[in-house]
Amino acid sequence: MRQIFVTRGWILGYAVFALAILAVPLFIDDPYLLNKLARYLIFGILAAALSLSWGYTGILNLGQAVSFGLGSYCMAMTLKLRTIPIQTGAEGLPDFMVWNNVKMLPWFWEPFHSTAFAIAAGIAVPVVVALLLGWFVFRARVAGVYVSIITLAMLVVVNLLIIDQQRFTGGFNGLTDLADLKLFGIDFDPYSGATYYLIAFSLIATLIIGQLVIRSKTGLIMQAIRDDETRVRYFGYDVARYQIFAFSLSAGISGFAGMLYAMVMAFASPTFLSVQLSLSIVIWCAVGGRASLIGAALGALLVTGIQGSLSETPAFLNTWMLIMGALFVAVVLFLPKGLISILNFGMARLAGDTAMTDDDDEVPLAHGGKLGIG
Amino acid sequence: MSLLDLKGVEVQFSGFRALRGLDLSVSAGELRCLIGPNGAGKTTALDVICGRARASGGDILFDGRSIRRFEEHRIARLGIGRKFQVPSVFRELTVRENLHVARSRRTGVFANLGVRAAGGGADDLEKLAEFVGLKESFRREAGTLSHGQTQWLEIAMLVAQDAQLILLDEPTAGMTTGETRKTAELCKRLKGRHTLIVVEHDMGFIKEIGDVISVMHQGRLLAEGTVAEIENDPEVRDAYLGSGGISGA
DSSP, X not given: OHHHXXXXXXXXXHHHHHHHHHHHHHHOOOHHHHHXXXXXXXXXXXXXXXXXXXXXXXXXXXXHHHHHHHHHHHHHHHHHHXXXXXXXXXXXXXXXXXXXXXXXXXXXXXXXXXXXXXXXXXXXHHHHHHHHHHHHHHHTTOOTHHHHHHHHHHHHHHHHHHHHOHHHHOGGGOBOSOOOEEEXXXXXXXXXXXXXXXXXXXXXXXXXXXXXXXXXXXXXXXXXXXXXXXXHHTTTOOHHHHHHHHHHHHHHHHHHHHHHHHHHHTOBOGGGGOHHHHHHHHHHHHHHOTTOHHHHHHHHHHHHHHHHHHHHSGGGTTTHHHHHHHHHHHHHHHOTTOTHHHHHHHHHHHHOOGGGGGXXXXXXXXXXXXXXXX | OEEEEEEEEEEEETTEEEEEEEEEEEETTOEEEEEOSTTSSHHHHHHHXXXXXXOSEEEEEETTEXXXXXXXXHHHHHTEXXXXXXXXXXXXXXXHHHHHHHOOSOOOHHHHHTSBXXXXXXXXXXXXXXXTTOSTTTTSBGGGSOHHHHHHHHHHHHHHHTOSEEEEESTTTTOOHHHHHHHHHHHHHHBTTBEEXXXXXXXXXXXXXXXXXXXXXXXXXXXXXXXXHXXXXXXXXXXXXXXXXXXGO
């Protein structure tokens, strides 16, 4: 059967992808490059998370950097506390607090002495924020572009708040000079293979979890909501709950990605909660294919990879943004379902036996598609 | 004992009174046809039952329980299913997936995480698709179906939902004579086990399936009775005046 063939093809595709990213350190000696690739993989996680909410549920979250940033700060706080003995003496405070005349460690910093707490908080805080925001937004049946505007506004608010509370957050500079995370006797040096593998496995885990959700009936209902939110209600499903679930799941994964990012960069700053990053995630998803987890992840790797190499090539120093823009426009115009639709097309063709020729119009390429918000 | 009771239901859309004290009572297992000239409030009547429109007055009892203030999904869970005039299915999902979503025995997010999208009694669903002539299209995206096929899919989805009360808004719109006959046959088959309220314009269809017909006019119930009684009712004739009588509506 064609269906089975295509499904198997995809499983194979995921396996090849997993092996490929795991094999990378075997061929790379340059720690700087490895660190850079690890960063790209984190962007892959972020894009896959947005795919769950945007591509599968129709919620275009323009404030995904909130979750990412909150996660990164949670990790940065615990790593910052590790640096106290070296930077300000055993009984001291994080260096930026000393500069800001803070006399006592604020209460909400206390629990971050525990790494386990920090890791739990890095996921829980974004999830709780998403639950609260989602509860208000989706219960009130806000839909489409208005959800995007609200999430964008949320991002700006949180960003300003963090910059404003310099005494507790380090303000514009953020939390810098972080210690390495040490867990189970492993030192996760940002430039080490250990960190790269941690991130690669996290991306693989994200794809697996995402697939499990999508291939459940809950995932099916999420897609039904994307198609026609109102119709779903008349089958007895509480649409808001499904939307909140997708929104929060995406936020939790993004928070986790943020933690990894703070480790890799050895700092956390308000730029992690920037509008620019949020919009970049949308572009990665759109380029790769928002309704495909692996497509979105590949989109992130591809776009950030090209971006990285172009911006570092002297010849493109002034034009790389233009080239990226043109690429984005071209993909959106000609492949509304993203680059992954080329693979889809190829696989359907490979599998296409004569009995199924009338199914050709099912091929994503042939669809009008929409960049649609909602 | 009636399954559904509308008592003096009022619905307003920014000043326009779409329903002006509608009284309607339907017994369990009945197949009720709802007719009336354009703008009589037939679709609004279905809307207010399934929660799409809100009643500003009166009450709606389902199984003796007031559902007037319930949210749509709660009304659906009580056992009320709705087919819309403009066929509305999930266009990017396959026929099978549409039916799987429609069969909503469990509605919770976490309960459904444990149910496979690909599983869930595919045999049943395939039989259902076969029943409405969509077996060949079982794995096709619903967006690629023709208008008539889409109508059929939505009807099959209501059967999958297994609602106690099924509200059909012009189920035969855009159908050929053959398809209309098949729909009539299906309606008769559903009667008894399910209760149906059907809004229709096609008098041939109504004569074939209808026991009791309710005629609406200007947001109110005008008359009720068998086809013969309705056709000879002078008030009904007046209401349809100028539109060529009841059969020409």
